Amino acid sequence: MDRITPPAKSIDAVVFDLGNVLVDWNPRHLYRKIFGADERAMEAFLKDVCNTAWNEQQDRGRSWADAIAEAVARHPSQESNIRAYHERWPEMLAGSIQGTVDILKDLKASGVRLLALTNWSSETFPVAIERFPFLSDFEGILVSGRERMMKPEPAIFNLLIERYKLTAGSTLFIDDSIGNIEAATRLGLIGLHFQGPDKLRADLRLAGFSI
Secondary structure (H helix, E strand, C coil), X not given: CCCCCCCHHHCCEEEECCECCCEEECCHHHHHHHHCCCHHHHHXXXXXXXXXXXXXXXXXXXXXHHHHHHHHHHCHXXXXXXXXXXXXXXXXXXXXXXXXXXHHHHHHHHCCEEEEEECCCCCCHHHHHHHCHHHHHCCEEEEHHHXXXXXXXXXXXXXXXXXXXXXXXXXXXXXXXXXXXXXXXXXXXXXXXXXXXXXXXXXXXXXXXXX
């Protein structure tokens, strides 16, 4: 699942995931500041209060106002920590993953079409646009929160294909989630599991990209 087999000459578009492929996002970057040395309390908060399933609803289009209200109703004693998830959200972005940004630049120079498909809240995505200039290298970015659908649902891949007039069999999709890769390949896209910039560059070179 971590290798692409079609030669580069048959690939005319490359689609990148953003979070933890090009952008280092992790709520722990923020909550280590809040919880300090108490890793157990931090992990309990991220498991039981503001967990992945809760955050994914924002990626699917739920407003942050509704999300915060829902979580505070469940855990009123954690209100300040819950509110920090949105109010201090930019602190969850540690920066870009420079090795992948370099690959993006090299692919852009090669002339291949570049697109992005990301599970991301529509309300927080402008922070990324402002902070990361390399996002302007993409021909288009499909943001789940704007579309109210998300990976690995087939509908968002079909929307990507339709909106940008892609041919699935000549489109390479790069993501750090095996589940997303499997969903994409079931629809005919060429999947490549991201396992770090060095591995990505090596796999692209094996496929025939001159980068």
